[in-house]
Amino acid sequence: xxxxxxxxxxxxxxxxxxxxxxxxxxxxxxxxxxxxxxxxxxxxxxxxxxxxxxxxxxxxxxxxxxxxxxxxxxxxxxxxxxxxxxxxxxxxxxxxxxxxxxxxxxxxxxxxxxxxxxxxxxxxxxxxxxxxxxxxxxxxxxxxxxxxxxxxxxxxxxxxxxxxxxxxxxxxxxxxxxxxxxxxxxxxxxxxxxxxxxxxxxxxxxxxxxxxxxxxxxxxxxxxxxxxxxxxxxxxxxxxxxxxxxxxxxxxxxxxxxxxxxxxxxxxxxxxxxxxxxxxxxxxxxxxxxxxxxxxxxxxxxxxxxxxxxxxxxxxxxxxxxxxxxxxxxxxxxxxxxxxxxxxxxxxxxxxxxxxxxxxxxxxxxxxxxxxxxxxxxxxxxxxxxxxxx
Numbered sequence: 234x235x236x237x238x239x240x241x242x243x244x245x246x247x248x249x250x251x252x253x254x255x256x257x258x259x260x261x262x263x264x265x266x267x268x269x270x271x272x273x274x275x276x277x278x279x280x281x282x283x284x285x286x287x288x289x290x291x292x293x294x295x296x297x298x299x300x301x302x303x304x305x306x307x308x309x310x311x312x313x314x315x316x317x318x319x320x321x322x323x324x325x326x327x328x329x330x331x332x333x334x335x336x337x338x339x340x341x342x343x344x345x346x347x348x349x350x351x352x353x354x355x356x357x358x359x360x361x362x363x364x365x366x367x368x369x370x371x372x373x374x375x376x377x378x379x380x381x382x383x384x385x386x387x388x389x390x391x392x393x394x395x396x397x398x399x400x401x402x403x404x405x406x407x408x409x410x411x412x413x414x415x416x417x418x419x420x421x422x423x424x425x426x427x428x429x430x431x432x433x434x435x436x437x438x439x440x441x442x443x444x445x446x447x448x449x450x451x452x453x454x455x456x457x458x459x460x461x462x463x464x465x466x467x468x469x470x471x472x473x474x475x476x477x478x479x480x481x482x483x484x485x486x487x488x489x490x491x492x493x494x495x496x497x498x499x500x501x502x503x504x505x506x507x508x509x510x511x512x513x514x515x516x517x518x519x520x521x522x523x524x525x526x527x528x529x530x531x532x533x534x535x536x537x538x539x540x541x542x543x544x545x546x547x548x549x550x551x552x553x554x555x556x557x558x559x560x561x562x563x564x565x566x567x568x569x570x571x572x573x574x575x576x577x578x579x580x581x582x583x584x585x586x587x588x589x590x591x592x593x594x595x596x597x598x599x600x601x602x603x604x605x606x607x608x609x610x611x612x613x614x615x616x617x618x619x620x621x622x623x
Contacts, residue, residue: 234609252544277541278537287519293311294515310463320456329577339374344582350363357619359618360473367582368464377434392407392411394608395606399607416458423439427440464575466611473613475507475583475586478554480619498559509579509611510538510565512537512539512610514534514536603617
């Protein structure tokens, strides 16, 4: 699939055409790929996300992937009920908004410190100095990893999330080597937490069981990798995209700063506009007819959340940022049993970023073109040059 429209942020126009003219669209894949169906309308994406019995996650959730035997245990991303529900429930109680609020002081401390760094720099690249670091440090506090490992964790997540971007993965062997390094790192932490548990997610998972059976090392590896990437990338892209959108929409920034819109409300509109996770894939378990097209059992179906969030059938003037948009039932965190486990954490971090920008009356002007991740899975920004406005 051509990734250039995503790099240029021009995919919105393509999805608009598909929503209007071919909402269940067949995509050929190069290099012998089997092809896939694209669902681009809100109601279709929402319905497929809810129907796990027909649209299964067990064979992979990224466009190119197919899960194969001998490739290790799947993550909860690549599971259906009942196993998905059982594995998710192991940590679900730790990700409620009430539980996330206990991290509020630490998040605010991190946001404040990194905004101080931005102010001190005057003009800088926002991503490495702030928005790539804050989420991984917050996640590190949850997992129980040391803050000094932050740079290494960022480098690893850049590779895993940037597998289609030559800036991060010039050679496919880098991905396999990175996965091994991640697993080795967490194996050491697992052994330490087995010997001496602490109040963190690694300790929780290491000592968890389902019907009396503890998770084996492959299951733990898959969980760690998922949390490391998903727990970082969504929030990182939300924070970076927030600064860009507020720069591009000064009147909305003014309404936010003047108290006309609450940060907690504004975050949902920012998630809708950014759609940090562009899409997820499913595989049909039976034949399905949709919009006059015949989807055969075993074919790949891609749920384009970014298109659903711009669907004119659901959102008035969907290309416009309206920070107090209501209703705002976006699909920025997915839908159904695979709804993003870390949504409350991502929104809280985004909310605190807005609060601290308002409190300090801090304007960040974008002074160059954003450099976007070459991906149709993550809505990433690799570089965002900013300066502190006066």
